[in-house]
Amino acid sequence: MxxxxxxxxxxxxxxxxxxxxxxxxxxxxxxxxxxxxxxxxxxxxxxxxxxxxxxxxxxxxxxxxxxxxxxxxxxxxxxxxxxxxxxxxxxxxxxxxxxxxxxxxxxxxxxxNLALLHTYQQLKQSQHIIPCAPFWPAVNEITKRMMLERALVERLETKGHEVLQVHKASGNDWEQTAYSVLLRGFGFNTNQPAVEQLVKALPLAILRRHRHSLLHLEALLLGQAGFLENAPLDNYVETLQLEYNFLSHKYNLQPDRMQRHQWNFLRMRPANFPSMRLAQLAAMLHAYPALFTSLTEPTTIEQYEALFRVPVSAYWQRHYMLGRVSKTVQTSLGKGSAHNLIINVAVPLLAAYSRFSGDKVYQDKAINLLERVREESNKITRLYGELGWQARNAADNQAALGLFKQYCQPVNCLHCAVGHKILKQNAPAA
Structure with a gap:
C-alpha cells in the first residue's frame, strides 16, 4: 500500500x-x-x-x-x-x-472496506499492460469517453508546455519557435539528436534573409547539416557547394557545421531520408516565409496539406540523396507525413499559443484538427482496441496515448476516472 x-x-x-x-x-x-x-x-x-x-x-x-x-x-x-x-x-x-x-x-x-482494498491491490499488482483490463468492459462508455477527453486535453497541455520551453529558449521569438518545432517534426524521431543540433547551428534569422532563393535555402540547410562535404558530384551539387562556401563564410557558420555521420539513414524509406526532408523544409520556407502564421492560421485540413506538401525543387524530384538519381519521382511530402506534421507540429504550436495568449480558441482549433485527421493505429491504441474501444481519428489516438502514458503505464489508477469507477463499483464505501 x-x-x-x-x-x-x-x-x-x-x-x-x-x-x-x-x-x-x-x-x-x-x-x-x-x-x-x-x-x-x-x-x-x-x-x-x-x-x-x-x-x-x-x-x-x-x-x-x-x-x-x-x-x-x-x-x-x-x-x-x-x-x-x-x-x-x-x-x-x-x-x-x-x-x-x-x-x-x-x-x-x-x-x-476489504473489497475496496482488494480491488486496489489488484490494480496495483496487475500483470496486464493496461492494469484495469479485466475490469474495463464493465465500465460505462460515458466514463471512458470522459476520461479520454480529459487525457487528450492534458496531453495537449503537456505538448504546449514543451513548446513554451522552446519559445523561452528561443528568446520568446515565435518565428524561431515555429522553425525549431517544425524541424523537429521533420526529424520524425529517428534523427532527433541531429535535428536538435541543426536548430542551433543554423538559426532561422539567417534562412529568412534568403527566403526568396530556394537554391540558397537548400545550400544553407544541406551544407550546415554536413551533406555537401564529400558528396558525389554533379552540376547541381557543385552549385550548392559554391553557394554554401560563400554563405557559410559570410555568416561564420563553419565552426558549427555538422558531419554527415551524425545523421541516420539505416532502415529508412528513401522518402524519409534526412537529405530529402531538408529539401522539403527548404521548399516550405521558400513558399511560406511567415512561418508561425502559416502554421497557426489555416482553418482546414486541405490548407495544412498544401502547406506541408509544397513541391520540392526539380533536382529533388528525381533524387533522394545528393548525386544519386532515383528511378521514382516524388514531387512533395506524402499525405500521411503531412498529417503527421499536423499532429506533431501544428497542434502543439496551437496548444502552446493558447496557453501563452490565454485564448482558448487556439486549443479548440487544435482539437478540431485532430478530430479531422485519420491517424494510423499504433501499439498503444491497439491495446485499447483489444478491450473493445476503437479510435475514430487522431484525437482519439492522442487521447489513448495520453491515458496510457499518464495513467496506465505508471499505474496511476486512483487519479483516473476509469480507475475510480472500478473501485467505486467493485467496493462501495462501508
Whole structure:
C-alpha cells in the first residue's frame, strides 16, 4: 500500500464512519475533508472537523504509519503545527507538534472496506499492460469517453508546455519557435539528436534573409547539416557547394557545421531520408516565409496539406540523396507525413499559443484538427482496441496515448476516472 491510496480513501471518505474516534477515544466528525495540497506542507488544507466537543479548522496529514511523522521530521516543521488530525493506516505511536502538543490521530486500519482494498491491490499488482483490463468492459462508455477527453486535453497541455520551453529558449521569438518545432517534426524521431543540433547551428534569422532563393535555402540547410562535404558530384551539387562556401563564410557558420555521420539513414524509406526532408523544409520556407502564421492560421485540413506538401525543387524530384538519381519521382511530402506534421507540429504550436495568449480558441482549433485527421493505429491504441474501444481519428489516438502514458503505464489508477469507477463499483464505501 502507498500513501496515495490513503489520500484517495480520505478524499472520498471511503471508510466506516460509524462511531469514528481518535486513538484516544475522542469522537470524530468530518465536516469538510479539505483540499489536496500538491505543494510542501500537510496533505489536505482547510479541513473542518469536530473532535470531541470542539470544532477544528486546519490541515490533515496522512501517513501509512504514525511514526512516519517523525521519519519525515514534521515535529521540527512549523507548517505542521496547523494539523488538526493525523490520519494513518497504523497508529504505531503518538505524535507531537513542534510545541510538544499531541496531534489527534485517526487509524483507518479496520475501517476500510476489504473489497475496496482488494480491488486496489489488484490494480496495483496487475500483470496486464493496461492494469484495469479485466475490469474495463464493465465500465460505462460515458466514463471512458470522459476520461479520454480529459487525457487528450492534458496531453495537449503537456505538448504546449514543451513548446513554451522552446519559445523561452528561443528568446520568446515565435518565428524561431515555429522553425525549431517544425524541424523537429521533420526529424520524425529517428534523427532527433541531429535535428536538435541543426536548430542551433543554423538559426532561422539567417534562412529568412534568403527566403526568396530556394537554391540558397537548400545550400544553407544541406551544407550546415554536413551533406555537401564529400558528396558525389554533379552540376547541381557543385552549385550548392559554391553557394554554401560563400554563405557559410559570410555568416561564420563553419565552426558549427555538422558531419554527415551524425545523421541516420539505416532502415529508412528513401522518402524519409534526412537529405530529402531538408529539401522539403527548404521548399516550405521558400513558399511560406511567415512561418508561425502559416502554421497557426489555416482553418482546414486541405490548407495544412498544401502547406506541408509544397513541391520540392526539380533536382529533388528525381533524387533522394545528393548525386544519386532515383528511378521514382516524388514531387512533395506524402499525405500521411503531412498529417503527421499536423499532429506533431501544428497542434502543439496551437496548444502552446493558447496557453501563452490565454485564448482558448487556439486549443479548440487544435482539437478540431485532430478530430479531422485519420491517424494510423499504433501499439498503444491497439491495446485499447483489444478491450473493445476503437479510435475514430487522431484525437482519439492522442487521447489513448495520453491515458496510457499518464495513467496506465505508471499505474496511476486512483487519479483516473476509469480507475475510480472500478473501485467505486467493485467496493462501495462501508
Amino acid at each position: 502507498k500513501e496515495d491510496f490513503l489520500h484517495y480513501i480520505w478524499q472520498h471518505q471511503y471508510f466506516d464512519k460509524t462511531a469514528l474516534a481518535t486513538t484516544d477515544g475522542e469522537a470524530v466528525q468530518v465536516l469538510r475533508t479539505g483540499f489536496y495540497n500538491a505543494d510542501a506542507g500537510p496533505d489536505f488544507k482547510e479541513a473542518l472537523l469536530q473532535v470531541g466537543t470542539v470544532e477544528w479548522s486546519g490541515s490533515v496529514e496522512i501517513h501509512l504509519r504514525a511514526s512516519d511523522w517523525f521519519r519525515h521530521q514534521h515535529q521540527h516543521d512549523q507548517k505542521y503545527d496547523q494539523v488538526v488530525l493525523h490520519v494513518v493506516w497504523e497508529a504505531d505511536r503518538p505524535v507531537q507538534r513542534a510545541d510538544g502538543t499531541l496531534v489527534p490521530t485517526l487509524e483507518l486500519k479496520g475501517l476500510v
